[in-house]
Amino acid sequence: MTRPQLVREGTTVDDMLRVVSDEIVAGHWPPGTKLDAQGLAERFAVSRTPVREMFGHLTAMGLTERRPNRGVIVATISEEGLDHLFEAMAELEAACVGLCTQRMSDAQKQQLVLAHERSAKLASEGSTEDYEAFNLEFHNLLYAGSHNPYLQELAIATRARLRPFRRAQFFLESRPARSHEEHERIVAAILASDVDAATTAARKHLMKVRDSSQTVVESQRHRHRPS
Amino acid sequence: MTRPQLVREGTTVDDMLRVVSDEIVAGHWPPGTKLDAQGLAERFAVSRTPVREMFGHLTAMGLTERRPNRGVIVATISEEGLDHLFEAMAELEAACVGLCTQRMSDAQKQQLVLAHERSAKLASEGSTEDYEAFNLEFHNLLYAGSHNPYLQELAIATRARLRPFRRAQFFLESRPARSHEEHERIVAAILASDVDAATTAARKHLMKVRDSSQTVVESQRHRHRPS
DNA sequence: CGTTCTGAAATTGCATGCACTTTTGCAGTG
DNA sequence: CACTGCAAAAGTGCATGCAATTTCAGAACG
Numbered sequence: 001m002t003r004p005q006l007v008r009e010g011t012t013v014d015d016m017l018r019v020v021s022d023e024i025v026a027g028h029w030p031p032g033t034k035l036d037a038q039g040l041a042e043r044f045a046v047s048r049t050p051v052r053e054m055f056g057h058l059t060a061m062g063l064t065e066r067r068p069n070r071g072v073i074v075a076t077i078s079e080e081g082l083d084h085l086f087e088a089m090a091e092l093e094a095a096c097v098g099l100c101t102q103r104m105s106d107a108q109k110q111q112l113v114l115a116h117e118r119s120a121k122l123a124s125e126g127s128t129e130d131y132e133a134f135n136l137e138f139h140n141l142l143y144a145g146s147h148n149p150y151l152q153e154l155a156i157a158t159r160a161r162l163r164p165f166r167r168a169q170f171f172l173e174s175r176p177a178r179s180h181e182e183h184e185r186i187v188a189a190i191l192a193s194d195v196d197a198a199t200t201a202a203r204k205h206l207m208k209v210r211d212s213s214q215t216v217v218e219s220q221r222h223r224h225r226p227s
Numbered sequence: 228m229t230r231p232q233l234v235r236e237g238t239t240v241d242d243m244l245r246v247v248s249d250e251i252v253a254g255h256w257p258p259g260t261k262l263d264a265q266g267l268a269e270r271f272a273v274s275r276t277p278v279r280e281m282f283g284h285l286t287a288m289g290l291t292e293r294r295p296n297r298g299v300i301v302a303t304i305s306e307e308g309l310d311h312l313f314e315a316m317a318e319l320e321a322a323c324v325g326l327c328t329q330r331m332s333d334a335q336k337q338q339l340v341l342a343h344e345r346s347a348k349l350a351s352e353g354s355t356e357d358y359e360a361f362n363l364e365f366h367n368l369l370y371a372g373s374h375n376p377y378l379q380e381l382a383i384a385t386r387a388r389l390r391p392f393r394r395a396q397f398f399l400e401s402r403p404a405r406s407h408e409e410h411e412r413i414v415a416a417i418l419a420s421d422v423d424a425a426t427t428a429a430r431k432h433l434m435k436v437r438d439s440s441q442t443v444v445e446s447q448r449h450r451h452r453p454s
Numbered sequence: 455c456g457t458t459c460t461g462a463a464a465t466t467g468c469a470t471g472c473a474c475t476t477t478t479g480c481a482g483t484g
Numbered sequence: 485c486a487c488t489g490c491a492a493a494a495g496t497g498c499a500t501g502c503a504a505t506t507t508c509a510g511a512a513c514g
Contacts, residue, residue, distance in 0.1 A: 060287030088378045095318035
């Protein structure tokens, strides 16, 4: 009957977790959507038990919310909560960038500069999708440059938690160019080993990202009130 | 059977999670200890299914490690990893303290000062256990003073994750007095609305805590080698 | 005497079943 | 027509069972 595969390629739960969390982060389901445990079980050809375990992971990540005896929904957020998330993200990036200025290796600096220079073309050519990809890579380099795996983990987790509420980060035509300028300040400060300038630039950059992001918050959805 | 008396209110899994995570954080089981799923199920008078779900939460918190088909163990850490955790903690506290200087309410400042003054007596009298309790409260006030629930959450989670590896924080007789002095600088900077001084004091404080903490890292345990 | 092989016991991971809660549909009442 | 009450349906949370994997004891071997 149930013979999906004889050999375990990874752990079943982790595979599902990766797929579903990516879909949530990518905005496949809007915040507030109820996750159908049985449907997911059928989709992945497993029973509801591992699905429930996955729900635990998702909730611990902050991507979903558990309501006792009422199932699991994609995490919602208020306008105020979203500001707090952005602020925390800014502080985490500032911390990473501050450490970058102190201990980034020459190779890492070179890699950062190269990525930044490549993005210059994308910013001027206006391919927002490609710029988004480079933007992700750029910030990953900043996290890695902190040489602190735990801080890196926090930054990536927070970015993932933030992402479901953002829509079309670069919906403004001028945004990639502005983003590139802000990155420029961060890179310059890191190369100059100026901690204060780097952290300040990182914080300002994130605040600009926040201001220029279309977001999806709870008040925008027209569902039942949060009890 | 018997034993339904063990704290049974709210949701079953969350109750177990709170109890077990507290015990791990309190050092009840040393890092590397294997958690007995069946034993825990019997202890809480539940089946292994909710225990497994709790394991998912614990692992997501970073308190335990999951090994495929080999059970769950209390998280271990290397000397280097511990330094990274302390550093991340320092950055999170610095971020909180920086926000405290900008937006703590007068009532919160007063509360902070009162707690700090109370701890002065404890520091001089040398009751390290009581001072530890006040130390926890003091730092909680700093997290709350950030007025950022998410940052507060990160700080508390990181502190919990750090705690299993610390033993006898104030094993040095002079440590409470030193700690009080360091707190003094933080409080003074907050009252003076000096962001830089506050964040710097917070970072230095955490580095002192690290240096004066007896820690339990992987190399200190004499178990089987890590595969 | 130490190493490798082997099979049984213990343990993990998942499927299934069941009791309980929540939700929904539909009368009956005002 | 709206509102309340009740019962059926759906869904959640946990217990139990089973197959696959891991671990370990002891024997065979070098």
